[in-house]
Amino acid sequence: MKEHKENAVISKATIDRLPLYYRYLKLSQEEGIEIISSDELGRKIGVTPEQIRKDLSAFGEFGKKGVGYYVRELTRNIGEILGLNRQWNIAIAGVGHLGWALANYANFSPQGFQLQAIFDIDPDKIGRYINEIEIFHIARIPEIIAARNIQIGIVTVPAEYAQDITTSYVEAGIKGIWNFAPIKLEVPTTVHVVSEDLSIGLSSMSYYLSRQLY
Amino acid sequence: MKEHKENAVISKATIDRLPLYYRYLKLSQEEGIEIISSDELGRKIGVTPEQIRKDLSAFGEFGKKGVGYYVRELTRNIGEILGLNRQWNIAIAGVGHLGWALANYANFSPQGFQLQAIFDIDPDKIGRYINEIEIFHIARIPEIIAARNIQIGIVTVPAEYAQDITTSYVEAGIKGIWNFAPIKLEVPTTVHVVSEDLSIGLSSMSYYLSRQLY
DNA sequence: TAGATTGTTAATCGATTAACAATC
DNA sequence: TAGATTGTTAATCGATTAACAATC
Numbered sequence: 321m322k323e324h325k326e327n328a329v330i331s332k333a334t335i336d337r338l339p340l341y342y343r344y345l346k347l348s349q350e351e352g353i354e355i356i357s358s359d360e361l362g363r364k365i366g367v368t369p370e371q372i373r374k375d376l377s378a379f380g381e382f383g384k385k386g387v388g389y390y391v392r393e394l395t396r397n398i399g400e401i402l403g404l405n406r407q408w409n410i411a412i413a414g415v416g417h418l419g420w421a422l423a424n425y426a427n428f429s430p431q432g433f434q435l436q437a438i439f440d441i442d443p444d445k446i447g448r449y450i451n452e453i454e455i456f457h458i459a460r461i462p463e464i465i466a467a468r469n470i471q472i473g474i475v476t477v478p479a480e481y482a483q484d485i486t487t488s489y490v491e492a493g494i495k496g497i498w499n500f501a502p503i504k505l506e507v508p509t510t511v512h513v514v515s516e517d518l519s520i521g522l523s524s525m526s527y528y529l530s531r532q533l534y
Numbered sequence: 535m536k537e538h539k540e541n542a543v544i545s546k547a548t549i550d551r552l553p554l555y556y557r558y559l560k561l562s563q564e565e566g567i568e569i570i571s572s573d574e575l576g577r578k579i580g581v582t583p584e585q586i587r588k589d590l591s592a593f594g595e596f597g598k599k600g601v602g603y604y605v606r607e608l609t610r611n612i613g614e615i616l617g618l619n620r621q622w623n624i625a626i627a628g629v630g631h632l633g634w635a636l637a638n639y640a641n642f643s644p645q646g647f648q649l650q651a652i653f654d655i656d657p658d659k660i661g662r663y664i665n666e667i668e669i670f671h672i673a674r675i676p677e678i679i680a681a682r683n684i685q686i687g688i689v690t691v692p693a694e695y696a697q698d699i700t701t702s703y704v705e706a707g708i709k710g711i712w713n714f715a716p717i718k719l720e721v722p723t724t725v726h727v728v729s730e731d732l733s734i735g736l737s738s739m740s741y742y743l744s745r746q747l748y
Numbered sequence: 749t750a751g752a753t754t755g756t757t758a759a760t761c762g763a764t765t766a767a768c769a770a771t772c
Numbered sequence: 773t774a775g776a777t778t779g780t781t782a783a784t785c786g787a788t789t790a791a792c793a794a795t796c
Contacts (some may be wrong), residue, residue, distance in 0.1 A: 332738075333787065339737035343716060357753065366718040368787060369753090377755055385754040386796035402737050403744030417635035424631040433736060471743060472736075495746070496739045502557060504580040512742045514735040521728040522647060522686075523553035523616050525710045528552075528726045529685060530617030532709070545761065571777065583777090584765060590778055600772035600780040 334375045338398055340365050341372065345395040357388035377428040386496065401524045409470040410498075413439040413485045414477035415455060418500055420475060439485075460474045467491035472496040479503050548589045554579050554584065559609040571602035576663055609629075621646045624686040624712075625679060627653040627699045629669060631691035632714055637664040650682045672699065679706035686710040693717050 339350055339489045344365050348356055349368040358369035376382055382390045382397050399405050410433055412419050421437055440446060446457050456464055464470070473489035475482050475497060482501030489497060490511055499505055558579050562570055572583035590596055596611050597603045613619050624647055626633050635650055652669045654660060659669050671680055678684070687703035689696050689711060695713030703711060704725055712721055713729040721727055 331787065335738045335741050336734055338741070339734045340731075342737065343733070368789075370791095371787095373753090373755060374788080381755065383754050384796060386752050387754065387793065401741065402739065403547040404746075408740060417638040421631035421635035428736075431733070431737065432740075438556070472739060484564070496743050498735060498739065500762080505579070510746070512739060512746070513741050515553075516730065516732060517733055518548055518730060519557070519645070520553045520731055521712060522642075523556065523618065523645065524549050525686060525712065525726060525728050526617040526622060526646075527549050527552070527615065529622070529710050530620075532724070532726070545763065573777080582765075584767095585763095585776090587779060588764080595779065597778050598772060599770065600776050608791065 330378050334378060337367060337371070337375055338402055338521050340367070341375075342395065342398045342402060345398065346392055349391050349395055352389050355388045355449040356391050358383070361389075377483075399529075403430050407434055408471040409434050409436045409468055410470055410474060411437040411439065411461075411468075411470045411489075411494075412476060413458060413461070413467060414475065414481075414488070415442070415450070416476060416478070417441045417444050419474070420450065422476060422500075423521070424452065431474070436470050437464045445501045458488065461485075462492045465489070465494060468524070470494065472498060475499045475505070477501060523526035544592050548592060551585070552591055552616055555589075555611045556609065556616060556618070560606055563605050563609055567605050568606075569602045570605050572597070574602075578722050595618060618645050621648055622686055623648050623650045623684040623707075624688060625649070625651040625653065625675075625682075625703075626678065626688040626690060627657070627672060627675070627683045627703070628656045628691035628695075629659050629693070630690060633688070634664065636688060636690060636714075639669065647686070650684050651678045653678075660718060672702065675699075675702045676706045679703065679708060684708065685700070686712060689713045689719070692714060697735070704745065 341361065343362060345356070354447065362369040362461055378399050380397070384395050410428070411525040412423055412435065415423065415438060423435065425462060428435060433452050435451070438450060438453055439458045439461055440455055441458050445455050448455050465473070466479045471494065471497070475485055477485050478485050479501045482503055485498055486499070486507060490507055492516040496513060497505060497507060497511060497513045499513055500518070502519060505513055505515075548581040555575065555695050558575060559570070573720070576583040576586050579651040585621055593615050594611070596608050607691060626649065628639055629637065629652060637649065642649060649665070650668050652664060652667050653672045653675055660671050662669050675722060678688070685708065687710070689699055691699050693715045696713065696717055699720060699723060700711055700713070700719045704721055709727060711719060711721060711727045713727055714732070716731055719727055719729075
């Protein structure tokens with residue numbers, strides 16, 4: 321197999337599609353499928369085969385001409401590219417409805433994301449457990465983040481507290497923020513922020529439905 | 535004021551930024567701010583001023599040269615563009631952790647999104663209420679969607695049931711699907727799907743952190 | 749060998765950024 | 773008037789699609 325092209329700059333669009341490929345490949349692997357073509361994969365996840373081949377080619381040559389991709393091998397390769405072959409320790413700040421839902425999200429662990437701590441400010445919640453993970457007061461963010469080697473912090477606090485929590489996270493050494501608050505977070509360039517702005521989806525839906533409905 | 539440019543094709547990127555503008559403008563309005571420049575707005579939400587002006591220019595001329603935008607007027611205009619000046623009736627299918635969180639999401643109603651029904655298959659949940667909204671058996675989707683004039687259906691069922699629920703929704707007359715299941719849904723072209731694929735954010739984060747961390 | 753499918757280059761498409769005239 | 777800021781056109785940048793040689 322060829323070497324990865326380590327120094328090329330990869331587009332964000334490509335990176336956002338890799339998890340899609342990975343997920344479907346893993347499913348195929350579990351179903352015992354050994355080979356898949358870019359055409360087949362593309363049809364299943366809604367991406368053109370050219371796009372898939374282009375995306376993958378940024379990292380190396382994973383397929384066999386005239387044959388397709390070996391599912392097990394490609395899965396392993398994409399997993400490696402995405403850094404999913406290691407454990408990431410994560411924390412949640414804010415046990416509202418959404419934080420609670422995320423704390424219960426089983427989807428984390430299979431991919432190496434391990435919830436290690438939960439933070440809130442409500443005295444009634446502190447000391448309780450969600451799925452065996454303890455809820456701590458937010459004042460303990462510095463201590464716990466460091467002690468448990470947590471790299472990723474989830475922000476599910478109300479918008480008005482989101483920046484403060486983020487700052488605490490960053491000062492505690494967090495390297496990635498998964499933000500669900502509907503504001504733009506200020507972080508140093510060394511910290512990576514992924515924002516899930518849920519209300520945007522609904523509003524854009526409203527736009528399209530308005531135009532189409534009558 | 536000038537006429538809107540009704541027949542131009544607007545990019546999806548533009549539409550996805552409008553809710554961002556709208557939200558910040560609404561906040562500004564509540565704070566009593568009367569005028570805002572594209573520069574100021576852009577700084578606050580992390581979009582370049584040129585981009586904002588370009589986006590808005592697709593719909594009309596909403597600003598005053600040398601002055602900026604009247605907050606109240608621009609808010610109203612964007613709200614109109616997005617179709618937020620009317621009520622949208624929505625339903626949720628799947629009362630797992632995420633469905634439950636969304637059912638409790640207060641963010642809906644202020645923008646005219648009104649939760650009208652919840653569906654699940656679990657006999658223990660049927661007949662119960664979340665925030666005064668009743669949980670019905672999914673078999674009643676056709677009846678309830680029609681009776682309550684529900685236009686938008688949320689999908690928070692497990693992946694393996696997501697397509698069936700979607701099909702039920704569509705056959706019942708739903709025009710928009712807000713999908714949280716990690717699969718590609720098949721719908722007629724007349725139905726608009728917005729997907730929130732939460733696990734992608736975490737995986738792409740893993741990619742960036744891997745590259746940066748050591 | 750013939751058919752299938754990859755990997756990659758070139759062409760196209762679309763979105764962002766720069767620049768600036770218009771004008772408040 | 774001078775300074776500020778919009779709206780828009782042109783230039784640039786980036787991402788997708790098309791095409792096809794390579795090869796299994």
